[in-house]
Amino acid sequence: MTNRWRRHWRRGTFLPYLLLAPAVVLLAGMIYPFGLGVYYSLTSYWLQYPNRFRFVWFDNYVDLLEEPLFVRALEFTLGFTVVAVVLQVGLGLAVALFLHARIPGRAAIRALMLMPLMIPPVITALMWKIMMASTNAGILNYALSFLGIGPINWFGSTQGAIVSVLVIDTWGNLPFVALILLGGLQALPTEPYEAARVDGAGPIAMLRYVTLPLLSPFIVLAVTFRAMDSLRIFDVIYATTTGGPNDATTNLQIMAYQYSFQWYQMGKGMAQAIVLLLLVVMVSYLLMRLWNRASESVQ
Amino acid sequence: MKTPGTTYQMTVRHVVIALASALLLVWTVFPFVWILLTSLKSPTDILSVPPTFTFTPTIDNYAALVVGEQRGQYSSTRPDFPRFFLNSIIVSIGAVALSVAAGIPAAYALARFKFPGRDTLAFVLLSFRFVPFIAFVIPLYILYQRFGLYNTHAGLILAYQLITLPFTVWMLRSFFMEIPLEIQEAAKIDGCSWLGVLGRVILPLSAPGIAVTVILGFMFCWNAFNYPLMLAGRQTFPVTVGAIQFISYEQVLWGQMAAATIVAAVPQLLLSLMVQKYIVRGLTMGAVK
Numbered sequence: 261m262t263n264r265w266r267r268h269w270r271r272g273t274f275l276p277y278l279l280l281a282p283a284v285v286l287l288a289g290m291i292y293p294f295g296l297g298v299y300y301s302l303t304s305y306w307l308q309y310p311n312r313f314r315f316v317w318f319d320n321y322v323d324l325l326e327e328p329l330f331v332r333a334l335e336f337t338l339g340f341t342v343v344a345v346v347l348q349v350g351l352g353l354a355v356a357l358f359l360h361a362r363i364p365g366r367a368a369i370r371a372l373m374l375m376p377l378m379i380p381p382v383i384t385a386l387m388w389k390i391m392m393a394s395t396n397a398g399i400l401n402y403a404l405s406f407l408g409i410g411p412i413n414w415f416g417s418t419q420g421a422i423v424s425v426l427v428i429d430t431w432g433n434l435p436f437v438a439l440i441l442l443g444g445l446q447a448l449p450t451e452p453y454e455a456a457r458v459d460g461a462g463p464i465a466m467l468r469y470v471t472l473p474l475l476s477p478f479i480v481l482a483v484t485f486r487a488m489d490s491l492r493i494f495d496v497i498y499a500t501t502t503g504g505p506n507d508a509t510t511n512l513q514i515m516a517y518q519y520s521f522q523w524y525q526m527g528k529g530m531a532q533a534i535v536l537l538l539l540v541v542m543v544s545y546l547l548m549r550l551w552n553r554a555s556e557s558v559q
Numbered sequence: 560m561k562t563p564g565t566t567y568q569m570t571v572r573h574v575v576i577a578l579a580s581a582l583l584l585v586w587t588v589f590p591f592v593w594i595l596l597t598s599l600k601s602p603t604d605i606l607s608v609p610p611t612f613t614f615t616p617t618i619d620n621y622a623a624l625v626v627g628e629q630r631g632q633y634s635s636t637r638p639d640f641p642r643f644f645l646n647s648i649i650v651s652i653g654a655v656a657l658s659v660a661a662g663i664p665a666a667y668a669l670a671r672f673k674f675p676g677r678d679t680l681a682f683v684l685l686s687f688r689f690v691p692f693i694a695f696v697i698p699l700y701i702l703y704q705r706f707g708l709y710n711t712h713a714g715l716i717l718a719y720q721l722i723t724l725p726f727t728v729w730m731l732r733s734f735f736m737e738i739p740l741e742i743q744e745a746a747k748i749d750g751c752s753w754l755g756v757l758g759r760v761i762l763p764l765s766a767p768g769i770a771v772t773v774i775l776g777f778m779f780c781w782n783a784f785n786y787p788l789m790l791a792g793r794q795t796f797p798v799t800v801g802a803i804q805f806i807s808y809e810q811v812l813w814g815q816m817a818a819a820t821i822v823a824a825v826p827q828l829l830l831s832l833m834v835q836k837y838i839v840r841g842l843t844m845g846a847v848k
């Protein structure tokens with residue numbers, strides 16, 4: 261027996277596990293609280309009333325179905341994700357194609373586009389909060405007044421708040437999509453283009469039948485990252501509207517935050533967090549299948 | 560020879576390109592310019608209607624950040640920005656150091672060894688990139704309150720591992736895998752153990768990649784907002800949470816907030832210059848090179 265273990269040791273069978281140990285310990289330290297959280301989601305844990313703590317099975321989850329705010333938050337989460345992804349990937353594709361066309365000053369524009377990308381999202385939100393002041397002192401309303409628009413009550417009205425969050429999130433993440441797709445465009449093979457040119461394809465036909473199919477793995481990748489982040493958007497909403505007005509910009513993450521850190525109903529908040537997690541898992545599974553199909557079709 | 564028609568088309572093309580470039584530049588850069596201007600304005604200039612581009616610049620807002628007080632006002636509730644800045648530095652460096660120390664051997668194992676469970680483990684690590692933070696922060700908050708980690712640097716460094724550890728392992732693994740296997744085999748033939756391979760081959764050859772990983776990891780920690788919002792207190796807030804302290808129920812200190820956003824953004828802008836080429840790779844955990 262001891263010989264066998266010694267042989268394993270000499271061959272280095274355990275070595276990779278040994279190397280992984282520190283990271284796995286840290287990882288376990290993260291997964292343990294999560295497991296505890298799953299348990300809390302089945303209890304009536306209310307921080308301010310510890311003696312009401314009971315195991316309630318799936319009551320918190322069933323309650324969600326009867327909670328009107330949950331339905332609206334779910335709708336906003338999904339709706340926001342769809343609109344943000346379409347908007348950002350569409351505009352990002354346009355910017356990437358534009359920059360790919362060897363326009364003068366491309367390197368400079370590309371470098372400047374990294375600026376919104378790397379500053380903290382909450383700082384982005386605060387910058388726009390200053391620019392979106394709803395009085396006439398706000399620079400954005402002032403600029404729009406020249407186009408005959410406004411003044412818009414950015415964060416105070418339902419539609420204004422939703423548009424504000426969309427604009428701010430797009431400003432911060434458009435460069436991400438544009439840079440992924442620009443990288444993809446620069447990596448495309450040239451032969452299909454030459455073949456299409458010989459066939460007499462115009463620029464629109466080239467884009468439709470050559471560029472977009474070849475680029476599709478990168479597009480799916482950009483959609484995946486943006487969809488995952490949009491489902492979980494928190495910083496921008498928290499710093500600007502905090503979910504308001506009238507819960508118009510409350511998504512599942514903001515709702516779970518309010519339940520657990522404003523009303524201290526940890527059990528309910530955790531149940532909402534897990535619903536969001538399941539939603540993220542589901543969407544990521546669908547997008548991963550799409551990615552497999554897109555990358556297979558290219559090869 | 561160009562025909563008049565094509566010359567006309569060329570001109571239109573140039574104008575369209577110039578307009579689109581200008582639009583893209585204004586959209587990207589103007590917010591920074593405006594916030595920088597706002598941070599140099601006095602309260603009256605900030606509230607002027609219409610917004611003004613010509614004003615006497617003042618450093619009052621930055622002075623208020625450093626000193627923490629503006630002419631004796633709001634002294635009881637003033638955000639302690641120098642401390643927030645220091646907190647950001649301490650926690651970000653601590654979190655990255657811990658992640659790199661645990662991440663180097665883990666990335667080496669995932670890049671260079673075949674063993675059961677390898678791909679599953681790598682996938683579990685990757686999936687942390689997409690986890691909603693609230694599912695982790697609620698139990699962490701309860702545990703931290705109980706074990707005295709709430710409102711401590713150590714607690715934040717541990718929580719930040721959710722951000723930096725998966726990132727570090729995946730990035731380092733992608734850099735390690737770029738090193739040709741032949742070099743490693745040659746070192747083994749020369750009598751190097753696994754430790755020798757790691758220390759004499761992998762680490763020196765991937766030093767630039769490790770530097771990129773460290774810088775990007777630091778930047779992601781600097782950007783973190785939601786974990787410290789729940790797990791830190793006034794003594795341990797980083798700049799991201801500190802910057803929203805300028806919004807209170809009574810009023811928003813616009814000028815100081817603008818100055819705070821500039822101060823919070825500048826280290827990021829400087830660091831991103833160093834890792835320009837790797838930012839997309841970092842944001843996609845090595846998926847896009």
